[in-house]
Amino acid sequence: MVFNIKDSEQRKVKTEFPRETKKVDHVWIPMSDGAKLAATIWLPKDAEESPVPAILEYIPYRKNDFTAIRDSARHPYFSGHGYASIRVDIRGSGDSDGILLDEYLKQEQDDALEVLDWITEQPWSTGSVGMIGKSWGGFSGLQVAARNHPALKTIITLCSTDDRYADDVHYRGGNILSSDMLWWASTMFAYNARPQDPNVVGDSWKENWLDRLENTPPFVEEWMRHQRRDAYWKHGSICEDYSNIQIPVFAVSGWQDGYTNAVFRLLENLPNESKGLVGPWAHEYPEVAIPEPAIGFLQECVRWWDQWLKGKDTGIMEEPKLISWIQDSELPAVNYPERPGKWVADHTWPSKHVKETPLWLTEGKLTNKVMDSEEFVLPSVQQHGFYAGVFCPFGQPGDLPSDQRLENGKAVVFTSEPFEETTELLGHPMFHAEVSSDQEQALLAVRLCDKAPTGESTLISWGMLNLTHRNSHEFPEPLKLGEKYNISVQLDALGQQIPKGHRLEVALSPTYWPQAWPSPKPVTLTVYSGKDTFLELPVRTPQSEDDSWGNFDVPETAKVMDKEVVRTENRTRHLAHDMINGVWKLEDFSDEGERKLPSNGLQYGSININTYSIKENDPLSARASCEWELTVGRDDWRTKLKCLSEMSSDENHFYLTNTMTAFENDKEIFKKTWKTDIPRDFV
Structure with a gap:
């Protein structure tokens, strides 16, 4: 995990801001149990005479060294636009007291509420606070928002999840994400x-x-x-009761990120003022992320903060509910410096412009017609999955999936006819099937690929399901040998163009190592074609008035520390x-x-x-x-x-x-x- 700021010819480094700022190092925030949390604060110099709202980033990654470089690019930027920008190491990390005993404990949330109390008591504070964070910080923002502290008016959550079991680094589809x-x-x-x-x-x-x-x-x-x-x-999964969050949320991710799916659920379930943004990016902030295009994300943050913390009408509420990047088709590569495509806008989510379109399975094919029932046997090939890339790319070389032809010989593949017209997909593909197993415990992995006319196969989405979790992740049930079950596998959300002449591939397997820990015994699955076995595609109809969205500024940051x-x-x-x-x-x-770091x-x-x-x-x-x-x-x-x-x-x-x-x-x-x-x- 690299916390760094990549140099870019397209990024503007700002050295002058509306408010002159100062950095306050080694601030101690006292907790009610006697512990102290370590903080760094960037303040407008005149904040005590002219109080400002506050922005809180609350994470365990060591502000004095490990995130110092990235912090220097963002927190002074917010401060220069009239905010107290506060970076706190959670209990047990960095210079803060204590030991970090697990992720997202109630203690962590309780401490955050006390930090919010402390902020509101400071002479430079107006009493209005926003939270921002990526990954752990994004999780933290959602969880603290659900605690309804009166000072917390809004959050910006990046690369995070609302569901700690089904959509995080531990378990996926009821399988161990090994x-x-x-x-x-x-x-x-x-x-x-x-x-x-x-x-x-x-x-x-x-x-x-x-x-x-x-x-x-x-x-x-x-x-x-x-x-x-x-x-x-x-605990900590705000999807258990979305109504606990009553403030606007700006949810951000990228198609290469491991946490893209949450943006769509959050938009569907959180207050109407919430917005979503999905770019082509890996697990990183959009002003420095790859693949390009990066955007002026810090400017977007300031617009969001001004709207909800200063009461200014920035026009952001008249803008679309979801802005997303529809990626052009690309041949497979283990890293991309950029992903060509276009910004599109949807004013609601679910979008009225997205229609679920089925393709049924037949012998080796995907077809738009229901076919007679056939049986397809899926054997266990334990080495299937090595070319999947990493679950959550950070933008490092080698993160992405290789040409899926290297995998397809280890799975059973169904291929569509060439598309007769260019098609855009936005949202979650779903795979539905009637299956049986020769073991009490089994999984099904599903890969969706864009197959070029020249044969290359690019992985564009995937999903998997532990079949003992077919009815519930909380109450699994063993499979009865040979009995048929109707199951559904949700694949990761995508924003993808499929050009005219390209095909789609669906690859099925009861193994996917090292993404899924293997079932305890070799498994043979049988898939039965017919009306219950089909791929459901989220086909988006282009909208000329909304598909030229590109109103983002060139990326800006503050001057990055030496x-x-x-x-x-x-x-x-x-x-x-x-x-x-x-x-x-x-x-x-x-x-x-x-x-x-020469500074310390x-x-x-x-x-x-x-x-x-x-x-x-x-x-x-x-x-x-x-x-x-x-x-x-x-x-x-x-x-x-x-x-x-x-x-x-x-x-x-x-x-x-x-x-x-x-x-x-x-x-x-x-x-x-x-x-x-x-x-x-x-x-």
């Missing part, structure tokens, strides 16, 4: 154990660090104890196939580089290696391992963490091992291993 479950847990395992800064907290840093090392839990253990949608996942590059970034993704032993292994290496002398870096392996015909051979090396320090104070997380399974249990080793000035000062086994629960 590409990310362990990886994200290992990430936070390492991140959370980093020390406070001695220059800020004083001599207590060492005692506090040892406490963090000893008591920072591997989150994966708790996540794996909740393999179905229970109260653990309902940095020294000590070690440059490097990324590789290697897939190896041992043909003698039938073992496939993917190694994803990401050296995120090392940087030094801090130097930090990270290296991550993720390995996924499986043996042909053996689902119980699946293995995932994630390694991290994190460094943070100064010339006279150096710390390093090495962490290794591993996951495997047999028919009845999952096995988890997490080891953490800590070094101070190259001397090992701590080592601990956590080991546990957890029963399988319908996964």
Whole structure:
């Protein structure tokens, strides 16, 4: 995960703003239990004479080093437009007190409410607050909004979700998202154990660090104890009761992001004043994101803040409910510097311009007519899925899916006739089918691809379903061998052009490693064609008056803080196939580089290696391992963490091992291993 600001010839760096600002470092916000949270604040210099609304970003990623560069581009920008912009490290992260025991705990929300109280009491505050955040910060904004603090008037949530079970990095379609479950847990395992800064907290840093090392839990253990949608996942999932959010929400994502789906649900369920924006981007802010086009997103934020925090009529409420980028068709590539296309506008969501259009399955084909019933057998090919790309791209080289012809021989594929006219898709494809299984536990993975006339196959959407969760993620039921079931698989939302002459492919399989942890036994599924087995496409009719939307300014940021590059970034993704032993292994290496900040002398870096392996015909051979090396320090104070997380399974249990080793000035000062086994629960 790289938190950086990419240089761009198209980005304007602003150095003059309507209000002159100052940065206030190392502000302590007291909590009622005696703990203190660490904050940095950017303020208009005259804010105490002329109070301003506040913008809060509340995340666990260390404001003094790890996000300092990105913070410098945005918070001074907001401050310069007349806001107090406040960046707070949540409890247990950065210089804040405590230990971070899990994601999105009630304690985290309670602390946020106290932060809001504190803001309203400051002499520079008008008492009106907005929250902004990407990923964890986007989740946090939604969750705090649902707590209805009177000072919180609006939020901007980017790359986030309203559903912690069904649409996050842990489980997808009732399957363990094995590409990310362990990886994200290992990430936070390492991140959370980093020390406070001695220059800020004083001599207590060492005692506090040892406490963090000893008591920072591997989150994966708790996540794996909740393999179905229970109260653990309902907490923090604002989809449980959308009516709890009564303020306007600006929801933002990109087609390469792992969290695009939430934008559509939020627009459908939140207050009418809420808006949505979906571009071509990966998991990043739209003013710096790739693929291009990036947009003047900070200007859009200021318009939103001015509307809801200053009471100005910025015209934003007369604009469309959803603005999205319909991508032109492209041949497959593992990264794109840009995605040509067009901005389109929909004034409602669901949109009256989108019609669900079916294509039925027949022998090897997708057709617009219901065909007689046929049977299609889907065998388990355990190595199916290695060319899927990563679940949530951050814009790094190699993130995206390869040519799906590399996968199609491991699945059963149905192909449409060439499209007779160019067609636009916007929303969720759905796959409906009548299926049976030869095992009590099985999954179905569905890939949707754009097939060019020259044969290349580009993955444009996908989805999967644990068939024991066919009726409920909370109350799974075993399959009866050979019994037919009608099931539906929602695929990820897309905004995609299918040109005249191109075809669509639907690929079906009971395996999708490493996205889905394999079923405990090899599975053979049977799909029955007929009226109940079809692909449903969200076909959008172009609207001439709304499909020339492009009123975005050139991207702007504040001046990014100075940095020294000590070690440059490097990324590789290697897939190896041992043909003698039938073992496939993917190694994803990401050296995120090392940087030094002249402003405070801090130097930090990270290296991550993720390995996924499986043996042909053996689902119980699946293995995932994630390694991290994190460094943070100064010339006279150096710390390093090495962490290794591993996951495997047999028919009845999952096995988890997490080891953490800590070094101070190259001397090992701590080592601990956590080991546990957890029963399988319908996964």
